[in-house]
Amino acid sequence: MTAILEFENINVVYNAGHPNEVHALKEASGQIQEGELISIIGPSGCGKSTLLHTLDGLVRPASGSVSINGRKIEGPGGEKAMVFQDFALMPWHTVFQNVAFGLRLSGKSKNEIKDHVMHYIKMVGLEGFENKYPHQLSGGMKQRVGIARAFAVEPKILLMDEPFSAIDEQTREIMQEEVLKIMLNEKKTVIFITHSIDEAVFLSSRVFLMTVRPGRIITDLKIDIPYPRTLETKSLPEFQEYKSIIWNHLKAEVTRQYKKGEV
């Protein structure tokens, strides 16, 4: 079976040849099947965002390749949509216009766009805020606009950089359930970065564990707990076991980082 997304031996070097050169990713490889929900976990600064941006086509690797359905990617967009860590909203556009942005070329009528956009604004709990501007929103609300915008283009692959980090605990659980629903009902493929081990185990079919920088995927951990998952899932003994495997990995990598003198 062809992977929907495959990356092979990716190397990313920022400011190559300059004194401030940073080797962000080294020989990072992975394969993702359609309908999977993959989380990426690793020590701070190990190259997680760089990996996601490379998968989106925003960052060009110095070597290595990224393919979707066997075809090399040429840039952002197409079957992918990204939720950025810093939200990346357009400040001069309202919430509605931000969410509608990706639909300009969709061929939908004005009314169809309105219904579609409002569906996703409601999904993220922002009904009533559609005419507000980003500066009138809290950090968590801006993050939800970013999520609605990515979901609204209904991409095959959703790339999400710490999508729930600025969102309060209660809304976060609702958003997590939405992601699960969309993944299961619509067979979307989701790849997301998180610092929350609990979130990674709860949502993921597999967790990619990364080494310290230059990052590569050192462990590909299958979370063998059937979907749909509910809050009770969290009290299963295997849920706790997966959490401790990830925690021990992170502890070992951060210790390595300390020994290298990089913290």
Ligand SMILES: Nc1ncnc2c1ncn2[C@@H]1O[C@H](COP(=O)(O)OP(=O)(O)OP(=O)(O)O)[C@@H](O)[C@H]1O
């Ligand atoms: N555009 C850039 N130019 C130069 N260096 C960069 C750039 N983007 C990232 N870096 C560096 O590359 C390394 C990896 O950064 P990246 O943001 O991918 O890590 P991360 O694992 O997502 O970090 P965090 O967990 O803190 O969000 C870091 O040392 C960072 O400073």
